[in-house]
Amino acid sequence: MSIFVYTFIGLVVGVLSFVAMPATRLVGFWGGVLLGMAGGTLGGLIGTAIAPDAMYSSVNPLGIVLAIVGALLFSVGLMLVSRRRPVS
Secondary structure (H helix, E strand, O other): OHHHHHHHHHHHHHHHHHHHOHHHHHOHHHHHHHHHHHHHHHHHHHHHHHOHHHOOOOOOHHHHHHHHHHHHHHHHHHHHHHOOOOOO
């Protein structure tokens, strides 16, 4: 159940990153949303792995924070990878 919450958090962060960062426009709206969802899911799973006693509860606060951080890292990582560098 909590994986759906983390995926939804990633979806929201993916939409916000599409609006805020121009690099996510390279992959389009749905690409930005999918990046956010992947980061949110991965961050949420890492959060539940760090705090295994809360794994079976509905939502772990650490998982929510790591879902947001993971989705932002995926979006910023895309921006850093896709940045154009001058050829010397």
